[in-house]
Amino acid sequence: AQSVTQPDIHITVSEGASLELRCNYSYGATPYLFWYVQSPGQGLQLLLKYFSGDTLVQGIKGFEAEFKRSQSSFNLRKPSVHWSDAAEYFCAVGYNYGGSQGNLIFGKGTKLSVKP
Amino acid sequence: DAMVIQNPRYQVTQFGKPVTLSCSQTLNHNVMYWYQQKSSQAPKLLFHYYDKDFNNEADTPDNFQSRRPNTSFCFLDIRSPGLGDAAMYLCATSTASGTVNEQFFGPGTRLTVL
Numbered sequence: 001a002q003s004v005t006q007p008d009i010h011i012t013v014s015e016g017a018s019l020e021l022r023c024n025y026s027y028g029a030t031p032y033l034f035w036y037v038q039s040p041g042q043g044l045q046l047l048l049k050y051f052s053g054d055t056l057v058q059g060i061k062g063f064e065a066e067f068k069r070s071q072s073s074f075n076l077r078k079p080s081v082h083w084s085d086a087a088e089y090f091c092a093v094g095y096n097y098g099g100s101q102g103n104l105i106f107g108k109g110t111k112l113s114v115k116p
Numbered sequence: 117d118a119m120v121i122q123n124p125r126y127q128v129t130q131f132g133k134p135v136t137l138s139c140s141q142t143l144n145h146n147v148m149y150w151y152q153q154k155s156s157q158a159p160k161l162l163f164h165y166y167d168k169d170f171n172n173e174a175d176t177p178d179n180f181q182s183r184r185p186n187t188s189f190c191f192l193d194i195r196s197p198g199l200g201d202a203a204m205y206l207c208a209t210s211t212a213s214g215t216v217n218e219q220f221f222g223p224g225t226r227l228t229v230l
Contacts (some may be wrong), residue, residue, distance in 0.1 A: 035220070041224070041226070042224065043120075049218060097216070101217075102212075103161060104219060108158045
């Protein structure tokens, strides 16, 4: 069965420092991988996605993620964190449902706090 | 701008009193999803519609029902809310093209059960 693990529940970084959020997945075939961000009381916004091709994926807001098949990982990175990046980050793996639709399984999320 | 809209943003109901949450979309997407997200947890898929075809997750309680009268609208009905149903309810949409596509989320409805 498909699953997603985000080992870090809560991370605090200083503004301007680099960031890496970890994500490991379990999926039998080539995975469809996503990172979403959720600000308090809001819905989820897509940061980036990986379907195939280049394993380093660029997203919005200066985020990037690297797919490593050998490690079953899809870690999210940002070279310099801004205070506005404080939010909850969800990694998700997508799978085909019924041949024409896709469903997502989410990790439990990592809450990011940013120190001034 | 094309978007997913949820109403109301905040809903308070009493234990056992039926409640309906609404979702509409201007994206013209085939697929609409309902997720339940409890505090500090991952969103959990309740069910989804592919056009008019309803797909229920195996562990979704019977207390939760859904209706999709047309492409644009989808409703979540909770027939007899319990205290454990207090959560954020997220609606999402996506296209159906034979692969897994991005899901677009609404802002959510925060449900409180008294």
